[in-house]
Amino acid sequence: MVSKRGRLDQFIxxxxxxxxxxxxxxxxxxxxxxxxxxxxxxxxxxxxxTHVECNGVVLRxxxxxxxxxxxxxxxxxxxxxxxxxxxxxLLTGIDHDMLHIAxxxxxxxxxxxxxxxxxxxxxxxxAPQNKVAKQYIVTLANPIGDDYIEAFAxxxxxxxxxxxxxxxxxxxxxxxxxxxxxxxxxxxxxKRMFGRFRNPVVALHRVSIGEIVLDNTLLPGQFxxxxxxxxxxxxxx
Numbered sequence: 001m002v003s004k005r006g007r008l009d010q011f012i013x014x015x016x017x018x019x020x021x022x023x024x025x026x027x028x029x030x031x032x033x034x035x036x037x038x039x040x041x042x043x044x045x046x047x048x049x050t051h052v053e054c055n056g057v058v059l060r061x062x063x064x065x066x067x068x069x070x071x072x073x074x075x076x077x078x079x080x081x082x083x084x085x086x087x088x089x090l091l092t093g094i095d096h097d098m099l100h101i102a103x104x105x106x107x108x109x110x111x112x113x114x115x116x117x118x119x120x121x122x123x124x125x126x127a128p129q130n131k132v133a134k135q136y137i138v139t140l141a142n143p144i145g146d147d148y149i150e151a152f153a154x155x156x157x158x159x160x161x162x163x164x165x166x167x168x169x170x171x172x173x174x175x176x177x178x179x180x181x182x183x184x185x186x187x188x189x190x191k192r193m194f195g196r197f198r199n200p201v202v203a204l205h206r207v208s209i210g211e212i213v214l215d216n217t218l219l220p221g222q223f224x225x226x227x228x229x230x231x232x233x234x235x236x237x
Contacts, residue, residue, distance in 0.1 A: 023042060067091060068113070151193075151196065
């Protein structure tokens with residue numbers, strides 16, 4: 001989703017179905033408030049979160065929203081799907097208008113999913129140049145060896161895309177389980193990396209994105225709003 005910026009006069013004219021000349025008259029007559037302040041300039045830039053009032057009527061009052069969801073298995077990271085329940089459908093009691101998913105998970109992957117209506121924030125979260133770390137707990141079908149650690153740290157060449165993955169950190173937790181930290185998100189990257197060892201991924205669970213850690217009090221399918229500190233830690237990247 002892209003942040004929607006534009007001129008104040010264009011927004012009012014479109015919303016009220018009036019001419020730009022009529023909008024200018026409203027501005028001259030002190031009838032327009034932008035974020036609680038009298039607006040004078042017709043070319044003032046506003047976005048989807050700018051509070052706009054005209055003649056005492058609120059024309060726009062969206063607030064920024066940020067949620068973490070503990071995604072269960074079998075839920076798609078999408079807004080609409082005809083076959084499976086969607087992540088947004090789990091956010092009960094929330095207005096879904098403008099909400100989108102920042103950093104998707106596969107159908108059978110579980111764990112931390114972030115949902116927001118703030119396009120700038122999600123763009124910062126997913127921008128490749130920011131290299132925001134994402135941490136996963138991975139369960140494998142076969143035992144894991146120490147040779148996996150060096151292979152992940154060196155990066156792997158993906159012939160289909162013609163790229164070499166960034167160095168990834170792998171920590172062995174048990175014979176069949178590892179913690180993996182990525183700073184990118186190529187298509188099915190973790191499954192493909194373990195695939196080099198002919199070791200199928202049985203379960204993939206995301207526990208953190210940057211400094212945002214999945215709340216361990218959230219059961220699968222439950223969600224909560226992010227704290228200000230959690231929101232700001234992404235903006236700082």
